[in-house]
Amino acid sequence: MLTNHLEIKDTCLFQDFEILQNLINFRINNLIQKDQKELIPENINFTVPDDSPYGRIIQTHTLTALERITLATSLAPTLYPGLLDDLVIQCESKNHILSYVGGITGNTKNYHGLIPTIETVLFILAGDDAIQRIGLLKYFHTNCKLVQHNLIEFFNPSPIDPFTSKAVLPTQETIHFIATAKSFKPEYTTSFPASILESRQEWSDLILNEKTIEEIEEINAWIKHGKKVLYNYGLSKKIKLGYRALFYGPPGTGKTLTAALLGKANNLDVYRIDLSMVVSKYIGETEKNLANIFNRAERQNWILFFDEADALFGKRTQAKDAHDRYANQEISYLLQRIEDYPGLIILATNLKNNMDDAFTRRFQSFIHFQMPDHTMRLDLWKNSLPIEMKLDEDVNLKTIAENYELSGGSITNVIRYVSLMAVNREDFILRKEDFIKGIAKEYNKDGKTLP
Template identity: 40%
Template sequence: MRDENTIFRINDLKPVRQALSPELSWCQSLIHARLSEQLLPGIEAGMPDIVPDDPYGAFVTQQGCDARTRLTLCLAMIPEVAPALFDVLLQLNEQTQRPYTEFGLVEYDGIVRATGHTLGFLLGGDPLQSRLQVMRLLSGEAEPGEWLIRDNSPEATPVLWQRLQLRPEVLQQLLLPDMPARPTVINHLATRLETALCWHDLMLSEAVYRDLDEIELWLSYGERLGKEWQLAGKIREGFRALFYGPPGTGKTLTATLLGQRTNRPVYRVDIGAVTSKYIGETEKNLEQVFQQAERHHWLLFFDEADALFGQRVQTSGANDQFANQNVAYLLQRIESFGGIIILATNLQDNLDEAFFRRFESTVYFPRPDESVRLALWENALPPAKRTPDINLHQLACEYPFSGAEIINIVRYAALKVMSQDRERVSMAELALGIKKAQQMMQEGLLSAGRHSFF
């Protein structure tokens, strides 16, 4: 299956074309020089000057890229913007009738990409020494290792044979910085969570805010505890928090906004894929997620986490045993994770004392009380969008809806009004929405804010 990265056309890249074209020409000249066995003083020969006000130039300047890292970056972008530059390296060895292994190109999901061996070939000089330099470069924690999709699992392809492929968000930043970013999916198990809302849009009780303080403190200062307070080895690495409570009470939004508030990307792990007995290589893919999260300081969010701590699948065959092994591995990895993980569950009645002991912090999200419901109504339905016959205080008092249910009611009412070419919601439309919400609650169809009326 083709990976999720966008393949860019050079004509689409007007904002970066000024800096990128000379960079590609420099890489092309290096390729032809090495193929013709020209002796060059170094790869810096012919390296173009940086255009600082260009997105690509600004990135290179900010990251402090030297010639080797710039060449790595260029090789990783060629398949996206100028794949024909690799054609000359696909020539066949007359003796083996296969492409020259020295050039190091690999085909991945139908796309020809460079590897560490390609970079080593272009660096020139002693072949062994150049490969060792590349190995050190790509094995580091800093650039370019943090820009590339890497596999550090025990079963991974050797470092020098792994493809040079930029992470989607880095590619977006370099080539199309003005376009809105799309959600990033990591090997089909983890998806980035983003929201246009801000912290002040969150409507929770004061008790919940107090419990969230500890998590926010750890996100801001947790990594300094070991060094500055000599607590390394005395406390468990990382931080595990449990969000529990009824559906639609803001658990997912709170996790997303905690990441936004502390400048950490938030990724939701698909528990269904983890516990499925039909998904292959799940343990390996999970390890990739955890390694990237630790390296890039992500916040990992596991929704419907009760599936991990409930009864195991009865093993009637190898597939069932495989699913149980995935869950056992994930539980062990959560315990040893050095970053922050938030698990969420709606099934509070099934949680025992042993379950709670797994976490550094537990936060209960209750159904909102009257004061919080009033704030939710006011936030969802401002004065300019409602008629005078709507009494929000009365709605908050009479109907114990969750935040997700209130949003669904307002959405339904607003669409009704728009269909009639009106600009303000009246109590008549809200009453219809309230009736539908009550019916769906009675039928058990409204869960975790996932369902709407449509």
């Protein structure tokens, strides 16, 4: 039982449950005895939020008394099932009509308790006081912070029922955070065609030419100070909040890696969306799925990384005339969301020339990822050498770097190959002939032969 755990009992979550319980008792008694002194949730002494996940939610989102009670009510069926059952039992035993209390019972197959609705929350917060209820209704209907901040959601089992019949549910993100103290990272599904992009590499592993680094630093600066600059200097009314960057350049030059590292360095999640997938496979569903990604992303300040962005402008340029081009509803929808996104969006492509003006105007920066020159290649070779393996005496990385034009991605592939051979032989020595074979394999991929 929850109540037997001292540590849990001491958390502000449990204390909010107790306040909720007291409020429920008060409301029910108040239905019978009208003359009781009014209990105003704002006057209740709430405990200072602690360091528990629930406490951190309260602090981060600066939740008010009303919001704390609403959130606790939404969490009750999951964390303290008996609490809301009381509401039904007491009401029934006192012959009071359940419509006061709202809530969904018996409608779900697998849950036997009461699921709170907006009605339930109104009852708990305002009893039958019409004026207070209208104020609260306005809050829930128009600018409910708990919904805007993705802490709860309203679910309508039947569209003809009144607004107040919507179930008040904690979001998946809230449940996950309370259970694990970590933010929820959704997985790739057909309705959520995005996956988190992570890298074990570090910023110092990134080898780029100076100009590219400078441009990447500008993005870093925007992540750190962009919003501050817009707000503090009154620019936010004139300038769109977000930042859109296009990374272009040959395969394996570090576009994806850079996107992942920008997130890692700034403690932001990066989600990768494969445009060719979204645009081609989910016709009809595209808008819904994209909305799903963008809404979550906005709430959680993700960096969005659109790989193979050519699918986007490729499709536009294939069309015959201007009218045709913009007629594609899905693309327009996506462009609009990209344009309105308040955070960082990175699009990556191998081909830049296909882009039209309407498209290019939407970007704050175009960053060219070039093939590395021989000094950069040498750094790439050195950086990717496996630990606890030795280079054979006749392997000269400098000469290899000078002689073979390879991208960072190809160099990683060659290293993987020579390491595998070394492990296979069990001598753990990286041999020259394997380097040559590995490099030849990379050349072959591009239809080239060794120089």
